[in-house]
Amino acid sequence: IGNFIKINGVMGEVSKIEVFSTHINSLDGRRIIIPNNAMISGNIINYDTNLFRRIKLMLSVSYDSDMKKVISILENIAKTYEGLDKTRENFINTMQYGDSSINILFMVWTPTKGYYKVRGELMSYILEVFNKENIDVPFNILDVNLSENK
Numbered sequence: 704i705g706n707f708i709k710i711n712g713v714m715g716e717v718s719k720i721e722v723f724s725t726h727i728n729s730l731d732g733r734r735i736i737i738p739n740n741a742m743i744s745g746n747i748i749n750y751d752t753n754l755f756r757r758i759k760l761m762l763s764v765s766y767d768s769d770m771k772k773v774i775s776i777l778e779n780i781a782k783t784y785e786g787l788d789k790t791r792e793n794f795i796n797t798m799q800y801g802d803s804s805i806n807i808l809f810m811v812w813t814p815t816k817g818y819y820k821v822r823g824e825l826m827s828y829i830l831e832v833f834n835k836e837n838i839d840v841p842f843n844i845l846d847v848n849l850s851e852n853k
Contacts, residue, residue, distance in 0.1 A: 709748040711741060755788055756818045758811050758825060763804035765839035770797065773807065773838055780829060781811045786821040788812040804841045 707716050708727070713735050719726035725742050727735045750756065764773050774795060781793040791812040798808045809829075813821045833840055 706749050706751040708750065710737060710745050713737065750818075751815055754815055755791065755812045756815045758787075758809075758813055758818075758822045760809045760826065760829075761798070762807045762809050762829065763801060763841055764807065764833070765841050766803075766805060768805065768838055770805065772836070776832060776836060776838070777807065777809055777829075780825075780832065781809075784811075784825060784828065786813055786817065786825070788814065803843075 704717050704720060708714070710727075713727060713729065715727040715729040715733075715735060717725060718728045718734070722739075724736045724738050727737060729735055762777070764770075774797075777795045778793075781787060781795060782789065788811075793812070794808065794810040796808055797805060799806045811825075830840065
């Protein structure tokens with residue numbers, strides 16, 4: 704009870720365990736009742752079991768970016784950002800060439816308690832630093848051309 708889990712595509716906090724069912728409060732405030740036979744036979748992901756969780760972000764930068772500078776900035780963020788665990792090994796590496804970007808996998812550790820807050824604030828901070836350092840983050844643009852049929 705109290706753990707945040709995912710089972711059969713349902714995510715939420717376990718609020719009650721009864722003889723025949725388990726009650727989960729979903730992120731959008733719904734009460735979901737799952738029969739315990741499904742709990743026993745399904746795969747359960749318990750996000751609260753370990754003291755630390757890994758934040759995994761795929762970051763895209765422009766092909767014009769100085770990759771040594773980008774990696775250096777990300778390594779500095781991983782070492783100094785409040786809320787990240789400094790004792791665990793981080794993973795920061797160029798992973799693929801995308802259609803309009805170079806994609807970097809950025810994985811760091813944070814305590815499980817407060818995970819989503821740290822993750823969200825970290826994402827905003829990375830974008831803020833990239834903007835300050837003039838690192839272009841590409842995004843898709845859709846051009847729509849309207850013509851008048853005659």
